Amino acid sequence: MEYEKYLAQAPDLIITYGTKILLALVIFIIGRWVAKILARIVRSILTKRGLDITVVGFMGNIVSAVVTVMTLIAVLGQLGVQTASLVAVLGAAGLAVGLALQGSLSNFASGVLLVAFRPAKAGDYIEAAGVAGVVEEISIFSTTLITPDNKRITCPNSSIMDGVIVNYSAKDTRRVDLTIGVSYDADLQQVKEVLTRVVTENELVLDNPGVTIEVGALADSSVNFVVRPWTKTADYWTVYFGLHAAIKIELDKAGIGIPYPQMDLHVQQLPKQ
The missing domain is CATH 1.10.287.1260 (Helix Hairpins)
Incomplete structure (x- = not known):
């Protein structure tokens, strides 16, 4: 059977x-x-x-x-x-x-490139795709940033790779760029001495490389000094804010004026008819 x-x-x-x-x-x-x-x-x-x-x-x-x-x-x-x-x-x-899924595959390929070339990693403060923040995570399709005011921004990886990436945390040191305007009546040598003393007394300012303090421009209403000290990247904002406050206090003590925009109003009386 x-x-x-x-x-x-x-x-x-x-x-x-x-x-x-x-x-x-x-x-x-x-x-x-x-x-x-x-x-x-x-x-x-x-x-x-x-x-x-x-x-x-x-x-x-x-x-x-x-x-x-x-x-x-x-x-x-x-x-x-x-x-x-x-x-x-x-x-x-x-x-x-x-x-x-061209867009998704583009994001995936960009994610692979971010991993391979490492222009940024978790914990770095970067500026990319028109936004800035600390990198929280690099995933397959997107990168998450945390802004200084604690907002979470999710950027497609392709948007990051297709543009310029500015990594502020890549180096251990950064230069702090300040512009200080003083009156045309001020003694420039005295101003430079005051600025040099304020910068050198700041413990967070690095001795090497040295600080640059020079006249940068003769503006419309002020003589502008450029003050460019170096500090550790982690101390950047502390030095930035601290120097502004200390410079203002010391210039006031030395009697050196800091000009500000003013407007003169002239009143002209018309003759009587």
């Missing part, structure tokens, strides 16, 4: 397909193990290079996903599925999805 025929073939079928299924299972287990090992190695290497923890996890997940996809293709091939046709179908589907 028909069923007796299938029963007679059962041992051969079990051996043939059972072996394929067993090998496919072994391939899947080994593939998953390799994916975890490679992801762990990538994370370890990137961590030793000092990359941000978010970037490390991002790259580790990508490696794990790529190896897993390759493992699944190998498993399907072991089970007798025509992987060439499957890859062609997946490629066509991927092309269609890629065309539909």
Whole structure:
């Protein structure tokens, strides 16, 4: 009978397909193990290079996903599925999805470039895509910034990579640029001595490189001095605000005027008719 025929073939079928299924299972287990090992190695290497923890996890997940996809293709091939046709179908589907998601793929590629070239990392204060803030996170498709007034801004990675990135935290030191205007009646040598004393007495100002204090411009109503000391990046705003206040106090003590815009009003009386 028909069923007796299938029963007679059962041992051969079990051996043939059972072996394929067993090998496919072994391939899947080994593939998953390799994916975890490679992801762990990538994370370890990137961590030793000092990359941000978010970037490390991002790259580790990508490696794990790529190896897993390759493992699944190998498993399907072991089970007798025509992987060439499957890859062609997946490629066509991927092309269609890629065309539909050009913006997202552009953000993904930009995220990879941000990770690879590291123009900024978590904790850096940057200016990019028309906004400024501290980098909180670099994810697959976007970068999150925290502004000085504690607002969270999410920028597409492509917007950041397509423009100029100004990283204020990249270097350990920064120059503080001040412009101080004094009256034309002031003794310029005395002004320079007062400015030099105020700057050198500030403990946060660095001795090397030295400070620049020179006449920068003869403006409409004032003689403008440029004052350019150097300080640690973390102390920038403390020095910036502190010097402004200290300079004003010392110039007042020395009797040196700081001009401000004034308007003279002339009243002319018309003759009587």
